[in-house]
Amino acid sequence: MNKAAIVLALCATAALAESNFSVPLIGIARDARQQLRFVHGVSGNFVLRQAIGNQVRDWTFAGFGGLVKTGTELLFLDVNAAVVRRRSILDSDIAMSPGAMPLAALYFLRAENELWVSGAVADRKVPIAPEAIAGTVVALGPSGRNQAVLAVCRADSLSLLTVNLRTGTVMAETAPGGSIGEKTCSAKSAALLMIGSRLVLATGNAVVIQTDNGGEHRIPLLAAGGAKPELHRAGEHWIQLEIAGAPSLMIRVDGTDDKCYRLPGAGQDR
Amino acid sequence: MIQRVLLLAALTACSLAAQFSIVLVQNGQEVTSDDNHYGFGSSVPIGTAVDLHFRLKNAGNDAAVVVSLSDPHFSLLSAVPATIPANKSADLMVEFKPTQATFSSSTVTVNATVLATFQGTGIVRPAATVSLENGSPLPSPLDFGNVTRGATASRRIVLSNPATADLVVYVATRGAPFQLQPIASPITLPGSGSKTIEIDFSPATDGPLPNALLVNQQVFPLLGTGIEPPFPQPTINIGLAKIASAEQGTLQVAFAAPSQAAGGGVVQINFQPAIASANPDSGIQFISTGTLTVPFTVRQGDVAVRFGSADNAVFQTGTTAGHLTFKLTFDARDNASTEKTITISPGPVGIDSTQAQRTSAGLDLKLSGFDNTRSASKIIFTFFDQNATALSPGAITVASAGAFQQFFESSDLGGVFGLHAFFPVTGNPAQVDSVQIEMVNSAGSMQTGKVRFTTTPSTFHR
Numbered sequence: 104m105n106k107a108a109i110v111l112a113l114c115a116t117a118a119l120a121e122s123n124f125s126v127p128l129i130g131i132a133r134d135a136r137q138q139l140r141f142v143h144g145v146s147g148n149f150v151l152r153q154a155i156g157n158q159v160r161d162w163t164f165a166g167f168g169g170l171v172k173t174g175t176e177l178l179f180l181d182v183n184a185a186v187v188r189r190r191s192i193l194d195s196d197i198a199m200s201p202g203a204m205p206l207a208a209l210y211f212l213r214a215e216n217e218l219w220v221s222g223a224v225a226d227r228k229v230p231i232a233p234e235a236i237a238g239t240v241v242a243l244g245p246s247g248r249n250q251a252v253l254a255v256c257r258a259d260s261l262s263l264l265t266v267n268l269r270t271g272t273v274m275a276e277t278a279p280g281g282s283i284g285e286k287t288c289s290a291k292s293a294a295l296l297m298i299g300s301r302l303v304l305a306t307g308n309a310v311v312i313q314t315d316n317g318g319e320h321r322i323p324l325l326a327a328g329g330a331k332p333e334l335h336r337a338g339e340h341w342i343q344l345e346i347a348g349a350p351s352l353m354i355r356v357d358g359t360d361d362k363c364y365r366l367p368g369a370g371q372d373r
Numbered sequence: 374m375i376q377r378v379l380l381l382a383a384l385t386a387c388s389l390a391a392q393f394s395i396v397l398v399q400n401g402q403e404v405t406s407d408d409n410h411y412g413f414g415s416s417v418p419i420g421t422a423v424d425l426h427f428r429l430k431n432a433g434n435d436a437a438v439v440v441s442l443s444d445p446h447f448s449l450l451s452a453v454p455a456t457i458p459a460n461k462s463a464d465l466m467v468e469f470k471p472t473q474a475t476f477s478s479s480t481v482t483v484n485a486t487v488l489a490t491f492q493g494t495g496i497v498r499p500a501a502t503v504s505l506e507n508g509s510p511l512p513s514p515l516d517f518g519n520v521t522r523g524a525t526a527s528r529r530i531v532l533s534n535p536a537t538a539d540l541v542v543y544v545a546t547r548g549a550p551f552q553l554q555p556i557a558s559p560i561t562l563p564g565s566g567s568k569t570i571e572i573d574f575s576p577a578t579d580g581p582l583p584n585a586l587l588v589n590q591q592v593f594p595l596l597g598t599g600i601e602p603p604f605p606q607p608t609i610n611i612g613l614a615k616i617a618s619a620e621q622g623t624l625q626v627a628f629a630a631p632s633q634a635a636g637g638g639v640v641q642i643n644f645q646p647a648i649a650s651a652n653p654d655s656g657i658q659f660i661s662t663g664t665l666t667v668p669f670t671v672r673q674g675d676v677a678v679r680f681g682s683a684d685n686a687v688f689q690t691g692t693t694a695g696h697l698t699f700k701l702t703f704d705a706r707d708n709a710s711t712e713k714t715i716t717i718s719p720g721p722v723g724i725d726s727t728q729a730q731r732t733s734a735g736l737d738l739k740l741s742g743f744d745n746t747r748s749a750s751k752i753i754f755t756f757f758d759q760n761a762t763a764l765s766p767g768a769i770t771v772a773s774a775g776a777f778q779q780f781f782e783s784s785d786l787g788g789v790f791g792l793h794a795f796f797p798v799t800g801n802p803a804q805v806d807s808v809q810i811e812m813v814n815s816a817g818s819m820q821t822g823k824v825r826f827t828t829t830p831s832t833f834h835r
Contacts (some may be wrong), residue, residue: 350687369661
């Protein structure tokens with residue numbers, strides 16, 4: 104009987120209007136002229152569109168929103184990457200995550216040792232004690248409702264701390280294995296990012312993607328002169344990898360086949 | 374005492390005035406005559422000319438210059454500058470061309486001061502005659518035309534002795550890039566005899582290169598123009614995992630041999646869509662520029678063109694079926710352009726990503742993909758329960774040709790589309806586990822695997 108009810112509803116509504124079509128937004132990425140821009144298209148067919156901003160220090164964006172850090176502000180983006188709110192912050196180091204619906208975006212201010220959850224009107228500071236972290240937060244990501252995972256470097260060791268976002272208590276602590284566990288905190292120039300259940304590490308010579316079962320996939324790179332790579336969450340399944348002096352890469356991280364593409368140059372605003 | 378001071382002032386003033394002198398320049402060296410007399414030859418055949426190179430030097434202050442010669446058989450071939458700055462000089466070319474068998478002498482006056490005397494003697498004795506191999510007189514100048522750097526153009530000329538006695542002929546050019554073959558000089562021509570010699574022009578630089586053939590002080594102007602050598606035949610090589618839409622590939626341009634030329638050019642993509650009056654496809658572009666063109670450079674010795682610091686240029690094939698033609702054009706003219714065309718065949722719809730979410734109100738489905746034929750006409754949804762059993766009534770077909778058409782007509786992104794479909798559910802949406810989507814276009818149909826509905830996006834769990 105239930106099945107019948109569902110089926111009837113599907114039949115009645117299964118019609119498509121032209122307004123259901125749009126140009127797909129892959130995400131946002133920084134072009135060769137240092138402008139943060141919309142990236143439309145599909146894998147292997149990227150088109151850079153209008154600029155969101157200049158002088159952008161860092162950003163993170165998934166299919167439902169994101170954050171952009173400039174020298175003086177933190178900008179909150181909606182699902183269409185439109186700026187919906189701003190917060191003045193010091194020009195300090197920050198780790199950011201776009202969150203995952205219904206969990207809002209997260210950010211950690213390293214200088215202040217503060218973890219924040221963004222809200223529709225204002226942000227909420229998570230009451231986590233600095234001694235519970237006892238290290239440098241290098242990345243973070245949501246982990247189910249009201250939980251986040253902080254990737255923390257303690258000397259040369261990487262720890263993953265599961266934090267209750269209401270109480271600030273550390274609920275669990277693990278140490279990832281593989282080359283990510285080994286190199287994230289010890290490599291001279293490394294960048295770590297959390298996307299879904301994956302950990303992504305970029306060093307001067309490779310991008311390593313570790314899945315939730317600990318398996319690792321390596322994409323070789325060649326960064327000139329030990330340049331520090333930068334990883335940015337560019338979209339729901341996308342990471343932008345920037346290395347000074349080298350072309351920007353877009354890495355699709357999903358399914359079983361992580362693929363690497365080149366991001367087009369600045370071109371013309373379209 | 375006052376007189377001494379005035380005398381000193383006068384001497385100082387004199388020392389500040391222009392102080393001109395004239396010297397002969399031979400083989401790049403300055404030669405000074407003790408008595409300021411310079412000879413142009415004692416046996417210059419009437420009607421021929423002897424050119425000598427002089428240097429007018431100013432050891433004093435900046436000064437205006439007026440130069441005059443007293444005898445019309447001597448003339449200035451080069452322009453005299455209006456002024457010669459202090460401690461600078463000006464080079465002068467002076468020609469002696471006798472019209473009668475007599476001694477000629479000319480003073481050289483600079484700003485009313487005689488600086489030197491030029492002398493020469495004309496004779497009636499016939500000189501060596503110079504002609505082309507076909508007997509016609511040497512044109513003035515003898516033009517070797519455009520010759521590429523590193524190459525050689527040759528002209529053969531005939532030296533003849535019209536007299537009955539032997540004639541010693543000194544023959545030379547003014548140096549590189551013109552050279553004589555054989556190079557030995559002087560040549561003795563017997564009475565009524567002749568000899569053929571070759572003049573080779575081998576430019577090492579670009580542009581007009583005037584020179585002269587000197588035969589017993591007769592001067593025959595030579596001219597050749599050095600030009601950039603052509604680039605070797607380029608070949609465009611395309612690297613693509615598969616020749617299809619939504620691919621990134623590489624373009625390399627190899628030469629048949631190391632290039633002797635240096636320069637640059639552009640490679641341009643021209644796209645001919647398979648669909649009549651299709652909107653532009655802005656996905657087709659070179660990655661490094663984000664446009665349809667990419668510049669390249671070539672250095673001497675290169676076996677492939679350079680795109681910046683790379684030996685290849687990455688491009689995107691876009692999402693429209695048709696012909697992609699890569700046209701290489703060199704900046705330097707006289708180099709043929711070359712082309713390579715790849716054909717992107719019409720294909721079924723390609724799905725790039727899907728997102729299926731279950732909400733309390735129903736089922737939310739987002740997918741992005743491309744249709745390189747822009748002819749998608751049907752979408753077929755089949756919903757499944759947790760047992761992978763298709764929910765009744767099975768496949769639900771939606772005619773979508775009109776909606777797709779309207780969308781593609783308003784898009785400049787080729788065949789790319791994003792589709793958002795929401796299915797309200799009156800029962801329990803949790804009973805719907807997954808959906809399979811089939812899309813049909815003019816090239817065939819494509820079916821996704823089962824896309825599972827989730828309640829939230831993936832988060833970090835270990």
